[in-house]
Amino acid sequence: MAWATSCAYMSEKKRTSLFRYWTTRYLIILCIGLFVIGIASSYWISYSETQKRLDFMRLMAAEVADRVVDMEGKVKMAPFLFRIVDSRQESLGVNYKPMMMILDEHKQPVFGVPGPFSSELKRLAPDLVEANDSLSQFELARGDEVLFVKESIKVDERVVGWVMLFTPQKQLIRSMTEFQLLAIMLLGLGLLGWLVIYLLTKKLSQPIKDVADAAKQIVMGNYEIQLDKNKREQEVYELIHSFEEMAERLKQLEMMRTELLAGVTHELKTPVTSISGLVQAVREEVVSGEEAKEFLDICTKETTRLIKMVEDLLDFNSFAVGDIRIRRQPQNMQELIREITHQWRILQEEEKLSLHIESTPDPIMIDTDPLRVQQIMYNLLNNAAQAMESEGRIVVSLSASAEEIRIDVKDNGRGIPIEEQSLIFERFYRGEDKKHIVRGLGLGLSFSRMIAQALGGILILTESTASGSTFTLILRK
Structure with a gap:
């Protein structure tokens, strides 16, 4: 018992508002989504920037290779080489300068730009010359990643040297402003998405909260x-x-x-x-x-x-809980209605009431419970008699179609007020005029409709005006 009480308490404690529930979860999903997009975009930006830098280095290496050979076919540094490199750098809008190394035909460095890795690069240069042409990245002894491009210096199809360009990978990452733009964009999308779901959830949860507050008022009797x-x-x-x-x-x-x-x-x-x-x-x-x-x-x-x-x-209580016993048997409805109306007329003390039956000459057969039909008809006839205050005319009409049988009970009484017509089948409801004239519990019509439904039919108020009312019992064949 204590465990159940504790579980109920914890369940109650964990409940939160609709607004907070959905905004929190949407924010979590939004952050996860933006994080995944950010990771994928970072990889793409890094890859794209790497390829762009390699393309630039290949272009520079090819141009340098064409400029460093003299008339005799020997590798010789041109005095204007650096101006060419700077010019290409400005024209392409590149804000970095790779490290350059030029080797002769014996794989010995003849030129090298000073840098943090120059000594190790000179040592690795012969091996890099022999490496596969597809190699574009390698790792130094201390773990630094370096982008690498080489270009052969040829004279009459004879290799007389090599041009090599190097760029540290970390320098590539530091120089990329795309990551900053990506971060700003993701942050902006996150704030915008959260603001949108905040406003939408607040707009959606407010009417639900109002309905919940109204329900609490109803519980308190307001x-x-x-x-x-x-x-x-x-x-x-x-x-x-x-x-x-x-x-x-x-x-x-x-x-x-x-x-x-x-x-x-x-x-x-x-x-x-x-x-x-x-x-x-x-x-x-x-x-x-x-x-x-x-x-x-x-x-x-x-x-x-x-x-x-x-x-x-x-x-009524038995019918309300579903304890309705129906005993069906073949019935000739003309004979059954005549017998019911005859018995009801004998029990009436008023002689000023006239009762008429209208029916087709052909017999109408149906499987139904005659006792339940009698209960419904007695209630309808009693209500008709009460509506006419012991003087008037009641007409019972019987008709049939291919699928159903209709029994209309029509009187020329005072009718039912319009504002009461939607309530007459409610249990214990009695009209304002009727409650002061006829004693009863107001269960007749409600009870009759329940019986009609148990028989597979329905009881409805077809018409009610100041000149009379008509109730219709519809039974399916």
Whole structure:
């Protein structure tokens, strides 16, 4: 138990806001991506700069090789050689000067520019002459990398010497401004990317935070929430709109729950109080004879009404949890409707009600549960009778198509107000006019719709005006 509590605490502790969660993770992904791009770009820049420097050195080596041979075919340093090198350096926009070494035909240095590696380069020169022409880089004894280019000095196809150019690799890295530009670019992209996700995540998380705050208000019982619905994003707008509809729905259900508690208490208390008072009067012999018998008859009616209310609650609870038993059997719907309406008419005490049945001459057969159909029809007929206040006309119409059967129950009563039509199938809902006239729990229509759905059909309010209402039971064949 303690371990579960500790895990729950740790899980709660690790939670963070949507804004912080996504901005942090995006920043991590952005940094990793930019780091990979930076590494790849660095390698490419280094490779490109190396090739560019080697090309420049090959060009210089070729030009020097053409200038250092005298008329007799011997290697001789021209006095203007350095001016040529400097001129090529300026024309190509190169800001570095490689170290140069010239060897004679015996592989002995005849010229060398002083540098940090000049002594070791003179020692390695004969070996470098014999090396493969593809060699462009080698490592000195102390670990320094050096770029290397050699060019043969030829006279009449005879090699009379070599020109060698060297550049330290670290000097190449120090001289590249591309790395600085790359760093600035990556830093700028990182800041821009973080700023973009910061603003977008903040804009996205704000309405979600508002909805979460509104949900907390609903938990505390405050259903009067105000959310900004002027959102251009379709999903955010639908979220806010749906949440407001849910809040309004919860508000209505809360009002219905309050009314239900008061209504059920009143409806159950009234017959109990009446029974208690009447039985007390008979017991104490306040009344006797025929009057006492009349009091007991009233007690019997009130007891029957009380039992009916309790049965409605139990039946509705059974249906609500899915415990609906359907026993289907072949039925002729014309005969079934005639039998149901006939039985209902016998139970009615009002003689001013007229009941008519409209149907096709051909038999309409369907597999259904006649008892459940009877429950639905009784509820619809009772509601129609209550709407007409014991005087009026009820028409039951039966029709069929290839796939379904329609049973319409139409009355010419006072109708249902427009603002109440969307709520009439809610459990425990009773209209403002009806709750003051008819005693009950407001489960009839909700119970009937659940039965219709269990039968594979649906119960709907087809029409309701000041001149009457029409309910339709649709059953699939």
